[in-house]
Amino acid sequence: MFIVKETFIAKPGSAGKLAKLMKESMENVKARVMLDYVANYNTIVVEYEVKSLAEFDKMLSEYKNMKPEMKAKMSGYTELYQTGKREIFQVVE
Numbered sequence: 001m002f003i004v005k006e007t008f009i010a011k012p013g014s015a016g017k018l019a020k021l022m023k024e025s026m027e028n029v030k031a032r033v034m035l036d037y038v039a040n041y042n043t044i045v046v047e048y049e050v051k052s053l054a055e056f057d058k059m060l061s062e063y064k065n066m067k068p069e070m071k072a073k074m075s076g077y078t079e080l081y082q083t084g085k086r087e088i089f090q091v092v093e
Helices: 017-024 053-064 068-074
Strands: 001-010 031-035 043-050 082-089
Touching: 001 017, 001 053, 017 031, 017 043, 043 053, 053 082
Parallel strands: none
Antiparallel strands: 001 043, 001 082, 031 043
16 A cells, blocks of 8 residues: 655645645545645645555546546646645555
8 A cells, every 4th residue: 555645835825725626636535635734834735545556547547537627627726836746655564
C-alpha cells in the first residue's frame, strides 16, 4: 500500500477555494483534504491511499478523462496556487 501526499501553497486568499476544489475532485477517492493550522500560510495537503502504483497510474489516467462538468469546475485551478509537490510513501506492513 502507498500513501500519496500532494501539497500546495495557495496564492493569498485562495486557500479555501482550492481546498474545496480538491475535495470535490477527490469525491471518488477516500481522501483527506487539510488546511494549514500551524504550517506555512496557505498550505493545502491532500492525502489518500492506493493499493499499488498501477492504481495510482490509473487514477491519473481517469483524471485526464474526467467528466465535462468536473473539468469545467476545475478549469483554472492552477491559477489558485503558487507551487506544489507530490510525495508517495510505501507503507511498511
